[in-house]
Amino acid sequence: MVFGEVPDIVVGRLPIYLRALSHMAAAGQEITSSHELGKKLGISSAQIRKDLSHFGEFGKQGTGYRISHLQEQIKRILKVDREWDVALVGVGNLGHAVARYAGFKDRGFHITLLFDNDPAKIGARIGHLEVLDSALLKETLVAKHVKVVMISVPASAAQQVADMCAEAGVKAILNYAPISLTVPDAVKVQHLDPVAYLQRMTYYL
Amino acid sequence: MVFGEVPDIVVGRLPIYLRALSHMAAAGQEITSSHELGKKLGISSAQIRKDLSHFGEFGKQGTGYRISHLQEQIKRILKVDREWDVALVGVGNLGHAVARYAGFKDRGFHITLLFDNDPAKIGARIGHLEVLDSALLKETLVAKHVKVVMISVPASAAQQVADMCAEAGVKAILNYAPISLTVPDAVKVQHLDPVAYLQRMTYYL
């Protein structure tokens, strides 16, 4: 049933649904139900139906959801029915691995720019991309209209990089550095700190 | 004030608080307040005080929190006032970078075992660790009493690895593979899917 204020927590579950649907599709499955999906994800079927109802009606009573159709719809809602150019800043150990990771392309993201400030890395090639000087970061992001950036520089440099991204008109930052970034309201940030997730689990041990 | 059922969402914020406190401490700061911490993290001061109140009283009226003391207390609560042995399964691109990442050690985690099922990788060394055959995974985890595992194998193999970990008595799994794992209730899982986070942000673009 639609519109306006969809809770962020609902938006956050859509990629999870999409991921599960992709696996079902890859296994040749064509139809699923809120019950099946919920069981697979450890979420109640009611929640899945409620979440989806914020955006429209995608299923059929008595039958469930056609997987390909639901995938298309969620991709459209999340705006990953296209391909976003992504810049990656910092190509140390982790950044290098991120740059080589093949899993972005078919889920809506294309790494098109690499940056580092280490003279030993600038000019090097990773795959078919050349590592550019971070000094060119802001102007290049502006020139190429890049809206999505991944940051994998050391924690000490991450805020500064984020500031430059925000000034360059970037709207989404995925931060691999173990530090909480502060950005303007118009910019979204997600933090990817593996240790924080580990610590969250050790509480229960 | 204290005990029993602390909401998981509260537990999940403690590592974020700890991370911010570490940065303050590293900058030489000795005291902070719920207001300052909240501002830095984009969280209300009331929420921070409420969260902490689940575990005890760590501050002083009129003054705030002594950073070193609050760090110690949160580390104790999260059980990272010790060092956990961690096994890493899968040392491809990403796993290799994870194995070399230096940021685990001083936050409570020590990677002590590496596994892969690729004959070309088994026996190789990464840092001072030798890559072991995944065929030995279960028995080795049992023998070494490993409770924490990171999985960075392809999505197609992740569930199988998770199953073996659960059987081996592992209690916490950090999953880098882009798939939702199903595990027994006694096992905690956290998923680290960068693309899911990116998709969550493109919704707002």
Next chain:
DNA sequence: TAGATTGTTAATCGATTAACAATC
């Protein structure tokens, strides 16, 4: 003391769940 900040309570706000009519 005056100012500041905690820990806690109660009120508000929002998210999840249960239930069911509609309908495939």
Next chain:
DNA sequence: TAGATTGTTAATCGATTAACAATC
């Protein structure tokens, strides 16, 4: 038709916030 499952409403549950007495 009988069985199944959706989309939606209302009830429940839980988390966040506002406010303030206590007190450093």
